[in-house]
Amino acid sequence: MSTVTGSQIERVGATPAPEVAPRRRFLCHCLKVTPDQVQQCITETQAETVHEVTRSCGAGKGCTACHCRIKDLLAGLCDDCGQSKRRCLCAAQPV
Numbered sequence: 001m002s003t004v005t006g007s008q009i010e011r012v013g014a015t016p017a018p019e020v021a022p023r024r025r026f027l028c029h030c031l032k033v034t035p036d037q038v039q040q041c042i043t044e045t046q047a048e049t050v051h052e053v054t055r056s057c058g059a060g061k062g063c064t065a066c067h068c069r070i071k072d073l074l075a076g077l078c079d080d081c082g083q084s085k086r087r088c089l090c091a092a093q094p095v
Contacts, residue, residue, distance in 0.1 A: 027069050027079060030062025035069075035079040042073060050074070 027035040041047060041057035050070045054060040060067050069079055078088040 027073075028059035028062065028066040030066075031058045033057055033059040035073065038070060038073055048074065 025034065026032055027038050037057055038053060038059050041053055041059070045052065045056045047053045047056055050060055050067050053070050053074070060070055072082065073079060076085050077083065078085055078090050080090045081088055083089075
């Protein structure tokens, strides 16, 4: 497996991918619910299922594409990188 160097990227004119994906504005785009709002809902209501989160804050009522991200938050995974929050470096990165 070969590694692309910075000079190779400059020659092609491409930009290197950021190490950590930028924070998504909405976890649920249909209802405009942010990851922080879903996390607050989980914390305050002690929600354990997607259905409980949907009932409490509305996230997931639309197209249901965000259900996997809600499940990740319920499991304690970072919404940006998918790592366990204990191993996540996103919190150390400026937003």
